[in-house]
Amino acid sequence: MAKERATIAAIAAEVGVSVPTVSRVLNGRSDVAEATRARVEEALTRHQYRKPVASNPAARSSQLIDVVFHWFGSAWAQAIIVGVERAAAPEHISIVLSELGGSHRPDQEWLDSIMARRPVGVLLVLSGLDATQRDQLSSRSIPFVVLDTDGEPPAGLPSVGSNNWSGGLSATRHLIGLGHVRIAVISGPEDVLCSRARVDGFRSAHDEAGIPVDPKLICWGDFEAPAGYDHAVRLLQQPDRPTAIFAGSDSQALGVIRAAHDLGLRVPQDLSVVGYDDVPLLEWVTPPLTTVKQPLSEMATLATQMLISMSRGEPLSANRVELGTELIVRKTTAPPAG
Numbered sequence: 001m002a003k004e005r006a007t008i009a010a011i012a013a014e015v016g017v018s019v020p021t022v023s024r025v026l027n028g029r030s031d032v033a034e035a036t037r038a039r040v041e042e043a044l045t046r047h048q049y050r051k052p053v054a055s056n057p058a059a060r061s062s063q064l065i066d067v068v069f070h071w072f073g074s075a076w077a078q079a080i081i082v083g084v085e086r087a088a089a090p091e092h093i094s095i096v097l098s099e100l101g102g103s104h105r106p107d108q109e110w111l112d113s114i115m116a117r118r119p120v121g122v123l124l125v126l127s128g129l130d131a132t133q134r135d136q137l138s139s140r141s142i143p144f145v146v147l148d149t150d151g152e153p154p155a156g157l158p159s160v161g162s163n164n165w166s167g168g169l170s171a172t173r174h175l176i177g178l179g180h181v182r183i184a185v186i187s188g189p190e191d192v193l194c195s196r197a198r199v200d201g202f203r204s205a206h207d208e209a210g211i212p213v214d215p216k217l218i219c220w221g222d223f224e225a226p227a228g229y230d231h232a233v234r235l236l237q238q239p240d241r242p243t244a245i246f247a248g249s250d251s252q253a254l255g256v257i258r259a260a261h262d263l264g265l266r267v268p269q270d271l272s273v274v275g276y277d278d279v280p281l282l283e284w285v286t287p288p289l290t291t292v293k294q295p296l297s298e299m300a301t302l303a304t305q306m307l308i309s310m311s312r313g314e315p316l317s318a319n320r321v322e323l324g325t326e327l328i329v330r331k332t333t334a335p336p337a338g
Contacts, residue, residue, distance in 0.1 A: 006047035075279035083300025121307030143310035168201025228255025268334035287331035
């Protein structure tokens with residue numbers, strides 16, 4: 001026999017508060033004492049309460065999709081916004097952008113604002129929610145999808161990503177195929193899954209070719225140009241400097257190229273450089289950048305379509321979707337000099 005679904009009235013009676021109080025908690029209202037809010041949230045989680053989804057989409061949500069970035073401002077983020085808009089615009093859904101200042105977890109104040117406006121859904125870009133936060137959104141029937149997870153996603157969590165290991169493998173295979181044996185990698189944060197996966201692909205290409213990996217040539221930072229520049233300056237001033245650098249993003253790759261220029265090195269004659277993402281316009285830099293194409297806009301479009309389907313109560317064909325990557329060879333890679 002199926003378990004009877006808990007109602008707001010039943011939860012209010014159990015906790016010892018009024019039905020309007022439970023409703024205010026569900027709607028993210030701030031006019032509830034923190035102790036009372038905690039008791040209500042605990043009961044909602046324990047009963048696996050889910051707010052009924054309205055049959056009328058306009059009544060179900062504010063016709064907004066919240067897109068939250070761990071960090072915003074790069075061409076990488078812009079490519080994702082284009083993909084979200086591609087799926088949202090035909091449905092007459094607007095987009096709200098948030099930034100977490102580099103954090104990979106939103107705070108409660110942000111979550112309260114989400115619950116108050118009840119969007120169509122939430123798209124978390126290189127960020128995520130803890131178990132309590134997931135329960136809070138689920139109890140309000142606010143769907144969420146993670147784009148390019150910062151860690152291994154919990155079972156059943158809807159997510160869209162790309163094969164970062166394969167991307168790291170293909171970039172490094174390309175450099176080894178050109179004859180490079182001393183290759184450095186500059187990746188993103190070490191605690192972020194996609195960063196580690198790209199470095200794992202880098203290691204695998206070395207293992208495949210029988211070339212030992214020098215631990216001193218593995219660098220971690222963020223995905224921005226200054227990190228690429230700073231690491232490249234240090235690497236390229238070593239007596240046994242690398243002849244090639246695989247950067248974890250196109251922005252990092254631009255920093256690497258600038259560092260090489262400042263040190264009097266030519267790309268690709270003295271240093272080969274491979275980026276990652278293939279953001280727009282980078283094929284127009286001089287020389288045009290060899291990079292791993294990550295289908296950012298397509299990933300964002302698919303994640304947004306998943307959110308819209310979930311908001312309508314439609315089942316997903318798959319909770320985890322992983323798209324492929326492609327090496328785009330341009331003009332920043334060549335055989336090592338000499």
